[in-house]
Each structure stands twice: as C-alpha cells, then as structure tokens.
Amino acid sequence: MNGSLARLAAAVLCALTTAVAAAEPGSSFHLSHGAGGARLRGQLHLHTTASDGNRDAAEVVRLYREAGYAFVGISDHNRRTPDPLVQGILCIPSSELSDRAADRSPLAGHHLTILGLATDPRDDGWDRDSLEAILRRARAEGALAFANHPRVAHPWPLEDLVGADGLAGLEVFNNREYQLLEDARAGAGMAYFRRQPAWQRALKAGRRLWGTATDDVHDYGDPRQWDRGWVEVHAGERSAEAILAALRSGDFYACRGVDGDAPRLDLAMEAARLAARADRPCRFRLVGPGGLLEELGPAEDASFGLDPEQSFVRVECEDAGDPSRITYSQPLWRGTE
Numbered sequence: 001m002n003g004s005l006a007r008l009a010a011a012v013l014c015a016l017t018t019a020v021a022a023a024e025p026g027s028s029f030h031l032s033h034g035a036g037g038a039r040l041r042g043q044l045h046l047h048t049t050a051s052d053g054n055r056d057a058a059e060v061v062r063l064y065r066e067a068g069y070a071f072v073g074i075s076d077h078n079r080r081t082p083d084p085l086v087q088g089i090l091c092i093p094s095s096e097l098s099d100r101a102a103d104r105s106p107l108a109g110h111h112l113t114i115l116g117l118a119t120d121p122r123d124d125g126w127d128r129d130s131l132e133a134i135l136r137r138a139r140a141e142g143a144l145a146f147a148n149h150p151r152v153a154h155p156w157p158l159e160d161l162v163g164a165d166g167l168a169g170l171e172v173f174n175n176r177e178y179q180l181l182e183d184a185r186a187g188a189g190m191a192y193f194r195r196q197p198a199w200q201r202a203l204k205a206g207r208r209l210w211g212t213a214t215d216d217v218h219d220y221g222d223p224r225q226w227d228r229g230w231v232e233v234h235a236g237e238r239s240a241e242a243i244l245a246a247l248r249s250g251d252f253y254a255c256r257g258v259d260g261d262a263p264r265l266d267l268a269m270e271a272a273r274l275a276a277r278a279d280r281p282c283r284f285r286l287v288g289p290g291g292l293l294e295e296l297g298p299a300e301d302a303s304f305g306l307d308p309e310q311s312f313v314r315v316e317c318e319d320a321g322d323p324s325r326i327t328y329s330q331p332l333w334r335g336t337e
Ligand SMILES: [Zn+2]
Pocket: 045, 046, 047, 096, 216
C-alpha cells in the first residue's frame, strides 16, 4: 500500500470507529442545547382584550419588550390576534385552543398553545376538531403544539400526553397554575412544580416532550401574574423561523423566576460527562426516569457522570439563595439523534 492509500485507509478506519462509538447504544446522551451565544427571552402564553386578558395587544407586547423579552406569542383563546407591530420585539402568530363556552368541542377540557399559526383557527373552525385533527392541522401549518397547564384547571390525562401524535412539549411551569395552587395553600405550587409529575410520567413512558415555562397572564395590573415563567431560546437570528426551529429541536431552557431572574444555565458534554455551568451559586439536580439521581452544589458549576442505564436525564438548576428561581434543561435522550 503506498503512503496516500495508507493515509486514506487510516482516515476511513478512524471515521468508522468514531461512527461506531457515537452509535453504540447507551454510550451517549444527545444534548439538544447549543453552547454559549445569545439567548432570546420569550413568552409563549398570554391573553389580551381579544379574549380574557385586560390589556390590548399593543400594550401587552410593549410591557414584555420593556421587561427585556425578544419575542412573544399572543395566545388568545381560539383566535389568532393580529400582530400589533410593536418595534423592537417579535410577535409569533399564535393561539390557545380551548373549549368554547357555548360549544364544547371534542378538546374535552384540554388547552393547547399553537405557536406559528398560518391561519386564524376561526376561519374554518378547526379549533372544534378532535385533538388528533388539531395536532395534524398544526403540523401542516408548520406550527408547534404545546399542552397547557397539565395540572389544575384543565388536566391532561397521561394517555393523551403520551398518545397525542404531534405534541412538541408541555408547560412544566405555568404561573397561573402556580399562583392558584399557592393561593389555596402556601407552598403547594412550589411542591407541585418540584415533583413535575406530568412531565416525569410522560418522559418515563418514552414520550419525548420538551418543557416550556409560561405566565398565562390575564390581569396585567397584578404584578404576580406576569414575567414569572419564560423560555430562553438559542436562535441564530431574530426571526420567527429561527425561534420556531430552536423550539422544535429543544434548543431552549424553561425558566421560573417567581421573585427575580432565573439562573443562566449552560450545558455541555465533556467526554462522557455532562458539565453544567451557571451565573451564580446553584444547586444542580440530575433527574432521570425514576426521579432525582444526584444533587450537586451549591456551586457555579457541576459535572455529572451519566449512567447508560437511564433512558433520559435532565438538569434542574436552582438558585442557591432562592428556590423560586429555577432553570430547567430539556431532556437528553440516550443514544439517539
Ligand atoms: Zn391561557
């Protein structure tokens, strides 16, 4: 074999070995988060006077812009509220599909956010279709569907979360739900969102759902109702397409800041370990199908060895000085794209 052939053979062998190592089952977890770079803060669930909110769309969008948000989805009930075209913030056409009071639809109590709508659902009444048909239509429109407040007012049974084909994710924090629980009993909201029963059960059943955090605000005069739950998206540019692509691929974090800002979390795979870094001392929790696997900190970084027996892992990063401030990573699935 001459020199260049030998080099070629070595390169092919090396490439093959790398491919085999990456594909070996159980040897790797797929990280959907990009590293570093700009993050866009966004709100996916809010209401205006076009449905049951108490400020009009332009006022609402300006409020979020002043609070540092790069984008919002206006999710009025069963309608696509027109973009009020406020400078300096992006509006992604959106709606919260839910039962209509006078006309109970086959949604049967489920609420879902459809983000990136091409049409107004009222045009041909597709918000009154079955859950399956709505999810099909959302997909055909290039939109993303998220299950809303799976706990309190409008529960999502596990079989629907697991069986509904085309759900991109679910709310792992909904501030309205949190406040309702806290109002009923102090500490109840915190306790519920610490367990994450709906997300955990769906993930454990093998259903790949990204987690979002939202405000679901109706009353803008009550400061407890808004800028409490949001997403931070890694989008290469400020466009609806780039934001939707990042949300679709899980390149975003879900943040809860009931009292102040949530930690900025960065994750990276370093050899077979998962490295987590935050902008302040935090408690880092590694969670798998059976619940908590390991807790590290308080520290500004942590490194987790990953057990190849787990079907997924995810990270929660909680401000060491205030447990109401927390950032959730998306799940990392074992051995897959
Ligand atoms: Zn809502």
